[in-house]
Amino acid sequence: MPSYSAPVKDMQFVLHELLEVSKADIAGFEEMEAEFTEAVLEAAGKVSSDILAPLNKTGDAEGCVLENGTVRTPKGFDKAFAAMKEGGWTALDCDPEYGGQGMPYVLATAVGEMFVSANMAFNMYQGLTHGAYSAIHAHGTDAQKATYLPKMVTCDWTGTMNLTEPHCGTDLGLMRTKAEPQDDGSYLITGQKIFISAGEHDLAENIIHLVLAKAPGGGEGTKGISLFIVPKFEVNEDGTLGDRNAVSVGAIEEKMGIHGNATCVMNYDGAKGYLLGDLHKGMRAMFTMMNEARVGVGLQGYAVAEAAYQNAVIYAKDRLQGRAVTGVENPNGPADPLIVHPDIRRSLMDQKSFVEGARAFTFWGASLIDRAHKNHDAEAEGLISLMTPVIKGFLTDKGFETAVAAQQVYGGHGYIEEWGMSQFVRDARIAMIYEGANGVQALDLVGRKLAADGGKHVMAFFEMVKAECKAHEGDEAMAPFTEALKVASKQMQSAGMFFMQNGMKNPNAALSGSNDFMHLMGHVCLGLMWTRMAKAAHVALANGASDKAFYETKIATGRYYMARQLPACAMHLARIESGADPVMALAADQF
Template identity: 75%
Template structure:
């Protein structure tokens, strides 16, 4: 059975050595001293490895079962959920007035990575609740907040998002679910939603569904979509639960992965709903949830890559196979361990450099969200909005690739279920699809985010990279050669791609959109390159200062050099593809495919 060890030391390194959160001017960050965050991360890591990780394979093999309208979660899930609730983990970064601990989002993100690595399907129950609570917090009335948030923050009640219908996924303007106004100010919600994660289960007293629907008589298309709170059980004035609402789980989807999470078809048959936010402004309210969810899904891609890598390393050190071409390394055994072979090392270094670079990128993005929310920093909000499709799309595309590479280390043993490696690959696969498929993320990046506010935010990113390079131009010669020069070239590739879009995209939009996925990956590589340059600088300074842990920083430098030399040059390939335009992509008539 696979195991998981929380990367608390690396999380602390990013939070304190690289981001220096305790020194930042963000409200609440001054409390995040290293000893304080270490205690939180160690406890979360303990729960992850000892409680959640052992249930991962249980959730995968047992799955969820629908019995008489009730979904039964896998053995042990309910008890584990009680432990997570008792520790206050679901409300770590939620407001104290609703029972949360008001910790910064960056700390919640670090904890979330560990929980997701240990058991992604389980962690989705509380993760979706967090997103639904955030939407109510941002757009709900005081009465709605007081009615729902205390129980949702505590995960006594859980939450969902209901967007997709059988005939429409991304194009929500096509939805048919309708909302009929009632004399008492409520609405009757009728329709069917599919792919609803945690739509029905047995771990909470109530489930608060956020449902997109069209008010009868409203505008056509996406402009007519509103968002509604539709509880599974009606909530009485005194806060107790009343009758069941007119909604039900019709079936559980049979899926490739995340079997421990109940992915439901939800049927609404005149269910009572309450408008959340303004009429016909449902997408604005839902995107509060969607943007948070997209960052969280990027984290899932990284989390599965991390746990898969950990197990691949252990196997590569233990499995004896062949002899080292430079000389026997295990003379007392029949063969040398896999890890002596260069191609195995290459694969493991791909995984390690991605996981550590991606972790820094993710936590940096989370710190921008804190600046935006806690300080009203519009520049930070604009920058993280630009980064959101990159965090979601790049980290999940590459995260899935890394789980495949980890599985490959096992050879045939990785393909059979006994070793458990296929679960990481299967669970990682959904992250590329839900919360906006990655192709849509790439279109959003190129079609909307680049030009937002006159291109102000992408220019701010370029300035950020240029400033870092300029400030460190007189640094150690090895640092300039190994980190700054590759970063400079990658940034030039990104700028050249942006210039191409401006020059050619106006002439023919297909020239830009055909290169959108390449651009998203190019951008992602530059972001990880920037993170590795920052981490490399910190590691060199620590070694020069006589650190008590030279091995950690030397390992960090070696891993960073690998990424800059072996992964970052992919920006040139992506630029070449982008500059080839859309002609070859669009050349065939549909009938000739």
């Protein structure tokens, strides 16, 4: 059975030596001393390895079962969920006014990585609740907040998001679910939603569905959509549960992975709902949850890859296959371990350099969210808005690729369920699809985010990269990082110029290159993170760090990424500059 060990030391390095969180001028960060965060992360790591990880494989094998309208989660999930609640893990960064602990989002992100690595399907029950909590917190009335948030913070009640319908996924303007206004100010919600993660289960006494629907007078397309709170059980004025609402599960989807999470078809048959936010402005309220979810899904991409990588390393060190080409390295055995072979080393270095770079990128993004929310910083808000499709799209594409690479280390055993590598691959695959498929993330990046506020935020990013390189001029040890980063940044700028020069007269010229641009920008972002991490490691070594091996390994891993991964930017630029013609050459009937 696969194992998992929380990478606390690396997380501490990112938090305190890269981001220097306790020194940041962000409200609440002054309490983020290394001793405090280490204690939190060690405790979360113990929950992950001792409680969640052992349920990952069994939950995958058992799946969820629909019985008489109720979904039964896999054996052990109920006790694990109770442990999460009792430990306060569901309330980590929630508002203290509603029972939360008020810790920074970046710390909750680090803890969330552990929980996903240990058991992605299980963590979705509380993860989706957090998104629903955030939407109500941002857009709900005082009465709605008082009614729902305290129970959602503790996960006594969980939450969902209901967007997709059988005939429409990304194109929500085609939505058919209706909201009929009632005299008491409520609405009756009628329609069917599909692919609803944690739509029904036996872990909580109530489920608070956030449902997009069309109310009268809203007009066509997405402009007519409103968002409604639709509880599974009505909530009485005194906070007790009332009658069962007219919402039911039609089926559980049989899917490729995340079997431990119930992905439901939800039927709303005149269910009572309550408007969340402004009428006909539901997309704005929903995107509060969607944007948080997209960063969380990006995290899922590399967090599952982290677990797969850990197990691939163990296997590569244990499995004896062939002899090293430079001479026998295991003279007392019939063969040398896999890890002596250069191609295995290449694969493991690809995995390691991606996961560690992705962690730094995601934690940095989480700190931008903290700065935007706690300091009301518009610049940070604009920058994380630009980065969100890259975090979601690039990290899940590469996360899946990394999980496959880890599986490949096992050879034929990687294809056998007993070893557990198949589950990592199957679970990682969904992250490329839900919360906006990665093609949509690329379109959002190129079609909207680059030009937002007159291109202000992407230009600020270029200046950030330029300043980072300039700060290390003359530092020979940093040259492998800064020189590679300069080249990659210029290639990203060239791609942006191509879009500006060709996109207006031929939009397909830009959109045909959108996926390549998302990956090009992702590599530049990880290149920036590796440059900063390398400098932090050099500083630690210069200051006489006791754990020299850790910092030397960090620098070597970063040099690998700059030498072996960042050159992909040239390929992506070449594809972008080929324009739309190769992509659009065939007529539909020629496929």
